[in-house]
Amino acid sequence: MHKNSRSLWEFANPKRFVSIANKLIPWLTICTVLSMSVGIFWGVFFTPNDYRQGAAVKIIYIHVPSAFLAINIYIMMLIASVIWLIRRHHVSLLAAKAAAPIGLTMTLVAILTGAIWGKPIWGTYWAWDPRMTSFAILLMFYIGYISIWSAMEYNEKVGDLSALLCIIGSIFALLSRYAVIFWNQGLHQGASMSLDKEENISNVFYLPLLVCLLGFVSLFFTLLLIRTRTEIRIKRTTSLLRMN
């Protein structure tokens, strides 16, 4: 490759990644704090109550972004794992490893906020509805992925195994999801902010929700960069210790 040609793979260099992460983390933190506080304050205090759900509707500002992240973090882990298997960039593998606990937390937050909302509105904390079941399935595959990392020491072999487990997990999570949907159409309402639908939630709720979503996404990136940086440093330290 030509020396001056720039490509995306430059960022796979751990040293470069850490220096960029160091520069980005303060800005991302500011962005997270600003957009999350603005979004949640706007949503909770300056929007009307829903005419049927009352004030309970306001949990949407945490529920929807965390559910959005829970699914997309798994997809991000899948992509990072595939990149690791093909191009063998350690940063990619470490990013997948770092993202898993964040994804697990987001899944739990989505399930918990859904349960809190569900009690007054549906009259139950939990039902085996397809959407909720798919979150339970997602939770299991996150736990499986994290457990393989927690059980074994870091090396390339475990990296390969975890990446393969992530791919297998996504295949079977999808299969299980559609197996559940086949038998049960469910209780949960459709997507709140899909791009291709005629009917979404009204603009009054939509705009603060968008700000909250931005806040959660930048929260994810902040945490991801910090955690990946930590993982890179742990890896360096352990290999230094092994040398001596």
Place this chain on the structure above:
Amino acid sequence: MNPLLYILSYEIKASTAGRSLFLSTSFFIIVVLTANISMNQFGIRADKNSVSILWIALAMSALLSINMIFQNDYDDGTLDWFMLSPISLETIVILKAVAHWVTTCLPMMLLTPIVCVSMGINFNSSLWILLVMMIGTPAISFISTIGSALTLGERANHLLLPIFILPTFLPILVFGIKISMLVTNSVYDSMAFLIMLAISLFCIAITPFITAIIIKVHYT
């Protein structure tokens, strides 16, 4: 003798010579019986939930013997010879899965009609349940090879295996249990049968390749 047949018969002999055949079938019977007895004590009608108990007992007994699929061969070096042999690793995985099915799932399936009668399901429905199991269990055996390959050489981590293998049985379990329940209520949904067959065949088609890749990871 055809080498493939030889390997298959060797595998079946190896698993029947050990205690795994006896252990998994007795585990199956004991799980089903304890669950039914404890449910009957509380006046819960057993026949409504017994089908799911049957399937979960089946999946868990299959889990019991997963460790043994590759571990012994990995320890004594047989797997190294399989890697070097002209027969592809994928074929070996298929043979292993078939041997696992014959030695763990088949005995449990033969017991199913008897167990079903003890749970108050009539004999005719239990034959239908047997057919559903015939479709579902090969996929369970094939998926089990993934788990066995993933935890190779991790003697201390037997607890790890169920954590990521049990959720992968879900598609088969969901369909198997639902169709079996329909069948016990005399409803025959051929569409659902076909979709379950498709899922089962899909799992059988992809797992040998995945398992072979995982085994190769252990040898690089």
